[in-house]
Amino acid sequence: MNDALMQKMKERINELRKLPGVGSKTIKDVLEENGISRRDFLKWSASMAAMLGLSSSFVPVVAEAAEVSDRLPVLWLHLAECTGCSESLLRTDTPSVDDLIFNYINLQYHDTIMAAAGWQAEENYEEALNKFKGRLILCVEGGVPTKDGGEYLTFGPHAETGLEKLKRTAEAAGAIIAVGTCSAFGGIQAAAPNPTGAVGIHKVLNKPVINVPGCPPSAKNIVGTILYVILFGALPAVDNFNRPKFAYGLRIHDLCERRGHFDAGEFVEEFGDTGAENGFCLYKVGCKGPYTFNNCSRERFNQHTSWPVQAGHGCIGCSEPDFWDAMKPYEKPLADNYLASIDADATADKIGITILTVAGVAIAAHAAISAMKNPKE
Amino acid sequence: MAKRVVIDPITRIEGHLRVEVVLDDNNKIVDAYSSSTLWRGIEVIVKGRDPRDAGFMTGRICGVCTYSHYKAGIVAVEDALGIEPPLNAKLVRTLLDYSLFYHDHIVHFYQLHALDWVDIFSALEADPIKASEEAFKYVPKGYNPIATGADELKEVQKRVASFAKKGDLGPFKNAYFGHKTMRFTPEQNLIALSHYLKNLEIQRIAAQAMAVFGGKNPHPQSLTVGGVTCIMDLQDPSRLGEYLTKFKQLAEWTNRAYYADIVMAAEAYRNEPSVTQKNNLGNYITYKTMQTGKNSFLFDACGYIKDFDLGKFYEIDESKIEEDVTHSWYKDTGFRHPYNGETIPEYTGYVDGESIDGKGDVVHTKVVNPKGKYSWIKSPRYNQEPMEVGPLACMVVNYAKGNERVRKVVDEFLAKTNLPVEALFTTLGRTAARMLQTKVIADYGIEAFNNLVENLKVDQSTVSPYKIDKNKEYKGRFIGDVPRGMLSHWCRIKNGVIENWQAVVPSTWNAGPVDGNGKKGAYEHNLIGMKIEDPTKPLEVIRNIHSYDPCIACAVHVMDVKGKKLGEFRVDPLYGSC
Numbered sequence: 001m002n003d004a005l006m007q008k009m010k011e012r013i014n015e016l017r018k019l020p021g022v023g024s025k026t027i028k029d030v031l032e033e034n035g036i037s038r039r040d041f042l043k044w045s046a047s048m049a050a051m052l053g054l055s056s057s058f059v060p061v062v063a064e065a066a067e068v069s070d071r072l073p074v075l076w077l078h079l080a081e082c083t084g085c086s087e088s089l090l091r092t093d094t095p096s097v098d099d100l101i102f103n104y105i106n107l108q109y110h111d112t113i114m115a116a117a118g119w120q121a122e123e124n125y126e127e128a129l130n131k132f133k134g135r136l137i138l139c140v141e142g143g144v145p146t147k148d149g150g151e152y153l154t155f156g157p158h159a160e161t162g163l164e165k166l167k168r169t170a171e172a173a174g175a176i177i178a179v180g181t182c183s184a185f186g187g188i189q190a191a192a193p194n195p196t197g198a199v200g201i202h203k204v205l206n207k208p209v210i211n212v213p214g215c216p217p218s219a220k221n222i223v224g225t226i227l228y229v230i231l232f233g234a235l236p237a238v239d240n241f242n243r244p245k246f247a248y249g250l251r252i253h254d255l256c257e258r259r260g261h262f263d264a265g266e267f268v269e270e271f272g273d274t275g276a277e278n279g280f281c282l283y284k285v286g287c288k289g290p291y292t293f294n295n296c297s298r299e300r301f302n303q304h305t306s307w308p309v310q311a312g313h314g315c316i317g318c319s320e321p322d323f324w325d326a327m328k329p330y331e332k333p334l335a336d337n338y339l340a341s342i343d344a345d346a347t348a349d350k351i352g353i354t355i356l357t358v359a360g361v362a363i364a365a366h367a368a369i370s371a372m373k374n375p376k377e
Numbered sequence: 378m379a380k381r382v383v384i385d386p387i388t389r390i391e392g393h394l395r396v397e398v399v400l401d402d403n404n405k406i407v408d409a410y411s412s413s414t415l416w417r418g419i420e421v422i423v424k425g426r427d428p429r430d431a432g433f434m435t436g437r438i439c440g441v442c443t444y445s446h447y448k449a450g451i452v453a454v455e456d457a458l459g460i461e462p463p464l465n466a467k468l469v470r471t472l473l474d475y476s477l478f479y480h481d482h483i484v485h486f487y488q489l490h491a492l493d494w495v496d497i498f499s500a501l502e503a504d505p506i507k508a509s510e511e512a513f514k515y516v517p518k519g520y521n522p523i524a525t526g527a528d529e530l531k532e533v534q535k536r537v538a539s540f541a542k543k544g545d546l547g548p549f550k551n552a553y554f555g556h557k558t559m560r561f562t563p564e565q566n567l568i569a570l571s572h573y574l575k576n577l578e579i580q581r582i583a584a585q586a587m588a589v590f591g592g593k594n595p596h597p598q599s600l601t602v603g604g605v606t607c608i609m610d611l612q613d614p615s616r617l618g619e620y621l622t623k624f625k626q627l628a629e630w631t632n633r634a635y636y637a638d639i640v641m642a643a644e645a646y647r648n649e650p651s652v653t654q655k656n657n658l659g660n661y662i663t664y665k666t667m668q669t670g671k672n673s674f675l676f677d678a679c680g681y682i683k684d685f686d687l688g689k690f691y692e693i694d695e696s697k698i699e700e701d702v703t704h705s706w707y708k709d710t711g712f713r714h715p716y717n718g719e720t721i722p723e724y725t726g727y728v729d730g731e732s733i734d735g736k737g738d739v740v741h742t743k744v745v746n747p748k749g750k751y752s753w754i755k756s757p758r759y760n761q762e763p764m765e766v767g768p769l770a771c772m773v774v775n776y777a778k779g780n781e782r783v784r785k786v787v788d789e790f791l792a793k794t795n796l797p798v799e800a801l802f803t804t805l806g807r808t809a810a811r812m813l814q815t816k817v818i819a820d821y822g823i824e825a826f827n828n829l830v831e832n833l834k835v836d837q838s839t840v841s842p843y844k845i846d847k848n849k850e851y852k853g854r855f856i857g858d859v860p861r862g863m864l865s866h867w868c869r870i871k872n873g874v875i876e877n878w879q880a881v882v883p884s885t886w887n888a889g890p891v892d893g894n895g896k897k898g899a900y901e902h903n904l905i906g907m908k909i910e911d912p913t914k915p916l917e918v919i920r921n922i923h924s925y926d927p928c929i930a931c932a933v934h935v936m937d938v939k940g941k942k943l944g945e946f947r948v949d950p951l952y953g954s955c
Binding site for chain 2: 022025042057078079080082083084085086087088090091093096097098101102106107108110112113114115116117118119120121122123124139145148151152153154155156157158159162187188189191192193194195196198215216218261271272277279300301302303305306307308309310311312313316328330332
């Protein structure tokens with residue numbers, strides 16, 4: 001597993017080298033008049049700056065950047081997926097989805113939302129490819145089936161395969177965002193034995209792809225990434241798995257509300273026990289927060305309503321590559337030998353050691369013993 | 378001479394779907410084909426895994442009816458292992474169902490279906506004051522309309538007009554606005570347009586309602602085999618209050634907008650033949666769903682009706698559920714019960730043919746091969762008969778069984794719209810049934826919440842203990858209605874891991890191709906006989922297909938590569954049959 005990981009990381013680093021530097025030009029045209037008051041606009045800019053992890057001194061810059069940006073032509077392509085990522089996008093409230101579509105992006109094609117169907121939908125698609133060639137923002141939801149020539153997914157009256165359509169569309173794109181774990185890493189259909197040969201889209205494209213994984217990613221992370229491109233006219237800084245650092249820079253564990261209980265050695269031993277009633281740490285019932293890079297513990301979901309750990313269930317690691325295979329079983333701790341194998345940052349390679357020792361040897365032993373015991377029960 | 382229209386993609390649905398219709402000289406549909414164009418294969422992926430992991434993976438079958446397959450995956454394993462979850466857990470699962478049904482149905486009507494009924498540009502011509510007054514006509518007794526004040530409607534017009542002036546309509550581009558079968562007046566269009574926009578906000582409340590006890594939405598994460606994990610939320614009165622408030626907000630929206638808009642549609646479209654043509658397939662099947670108390674369900678029918686006959690209710694015999702793949706892209710193995718499911722992919726693709734395109738020209742395309750295989754969807758059958766599933770099935774079968782709450786809500790709606798009961802068996806009725814199902818939840822669903830609070834006073838348990846014996850073989854299933862109709866998951870466990878998994882999902886029942894006996898499913902059968910105004914703009918077909926709320930990701934997960942025979946089928950349900 002470590003060799004495979006090393007190989008994967010080398011591939012990633014090679015791809016990373018091909019990425020354009022900050023400041024690459026994608027969108028520089030003048031923002032169209034959109035009828036939003038100055039006050040609302042600044043409020044929005046402030047919330048965006050906060051979202052992107054910028055201090056309040058950046059608010060005027062964010063506002064300025066947005067004012068000189070074009071309304072961004074966005075084309076959203078559905079491959080092998082469940083539409084969970086589109087549903088997540090619908091949940092956005094900063095800005096709300098109607099605000100996003102009416103005022104910030106120019107949604108050229110999104111087959112869950114758009115009015116046209118059939119021939120008229122096809123016409124919209126081709127027109128967007130031609131009209132916005134080179135500056136189209138392509139958002140892809142879903143993995144791409146590659147086995148048997150990609151016959152497991154076809155589009156349109158001429159039955160073009162998903163693989164062909166993705167490649168053709170990517171040619172016209174100025175930036176490519178893989179929305180969700182399926183388009184980033186293949187997702188559920190790529191889990192062993194991967195019957196359709198599904199892969200993340202970067203595997204079949206020769207352009208940089210920004211990965212926004214999660215099953216689904218939060219609306220914040222989807223919209224935040226798109227807004228980054230709008231605001232800065234550039235691609236965001238990414239980690240070794242091409243995930244934007246503003247959203248995937250920290251582990252779930254780092255800001256978890258139950259972290260104090262972990263440090264104190266207080267664990268839920270079984271769902272429904274007194275530890276669960278008291279909000280103890282979920283590590284021993286399988287929480288993958290220590291191995292998962294995402295901002296769930298900070299941003300939560302559905303306008304901060306909750307997140308799995310608050311609802312008493314451990315993280316299943318859904319923003320990590322191959323998590324369906326790598327993080328199983330989802331309700332048991334991972335075995336020791338796994339701890340250093342999948343993290344995105346070099347610093348995080350030491351995670352198993354770090355998290356289990358900073359809090360004290362006793363807890364380390366406690367957790368390690370439980371990790372060994374549980375699979376045998 | 379017969380003409381063919383290929384419609385691919387069908388948009389504003391979940392997933393990838395193609396529909397082809399064959400028209401006679403009068404543009405009447407004489408034949409129809411439904412073909413799904415994506416296959417994912419989740420069942421084979423769960424094989425060999427810990428059964429406790431299955432729910433998380435089956436949950437990913439669909440992110441729109443998110444939670445349906447998660448719950449099904451968890452309950453099927455509980456059924457197999459003989460686990461009876463605590464009442465608290467069952468009721469919490471019902472509360473998650475409510476938020477799902479609310480969300481799914483309102484998003485379906487406003488975001489996915491409305492543009493088949495509502496002409497946005499006509500709304501820009503409306504008189505907002507007249508529209509504001511008119512909105513009062515459609516709400517149920519005791520309610521006032523919402524988001525239809527004259528000022529608010531003016532703002533909606535201004536906003537959409539300024540968007541339209543930009544010259545690029547974005548997602549509204551190339552729609553069938555101005556189509557002859559659009560029947561709303563400008564004022565009615567404006568009311569609906571305002572609700573279309575407002576619903577984008579309301580649907581977030583429904584998602585939040587799920588997140589209160591579910592952790593997040595889509596793809597909630599608070600169920601575990603044996604119960605639920607959200608014990609802290611249940612012991613926190615402010616969390617209960619948060620759920621209750623959101624439930625009430627959604628109930629208000631149901632009455633003040635959703636209900637009213639369907640009444641408005643019934644009035645405006647009652648003389649539009651393409652939405653009032655009686656369905657051709659008169660068989661409807663449903664299963665009990667939404668447990669509200671120890672032994673009570675909001676929708677308690679587990680049965681079916683035949684040939685539109687509301688006078689006779691038949692109970693389900695689970696052994697008569699089978700799937701056939703004669704015209705699906707799998708190796709033909711005849712009708713099979715899901716416990717013995719066999720699925721070996723055999724893609725043969727489309728064949729060369731012709732279609733009328735969007736300009737009216739006859740062009741070369743790929744088309745289905747009606748004599749061969751033409752879809753990734755299987756054809757489920759009950760006793761070898763096709764059945765329609767969905768909210769309409771839930772309403773009419775519960776009606777036939779004598780479910781008093783359903784009867785009351787349905788009868789009141791028919792009285793308000795002055796429609797005969799037969800009007801239910803149409804495209805309009807199918808769209809109305811989804812709202813009526815939501816209305817039953819809004820009016821009576823709170824009982825589950827109240828019973829949960831009562832039960833929490835005396836019993837705090839949320840998870841039942843269990844053991845998996847690796848030397849034992851287990852078999853179990855989930856059956857229940859989800860937003861798109863009757864869903865079942867069937868599993869076998871051996872050596873402590875999953876040996877086989879099959880899901881028979883709602884959109885498979887409705888969208889599947891013709892079976893080995895030559896019998897068509899609901900989509901194909903019900904389209905026949907419908908007249909199309911303009912083959913270049915087949916809005917009637919799209920409106921009809923959308924009325925089922927297609928969910929194709931759900932329908933195309935099926936696969937069992939090894940095709941093992943899995944022994945004799947035996948019904949041994951833990952929760953008992955109905």
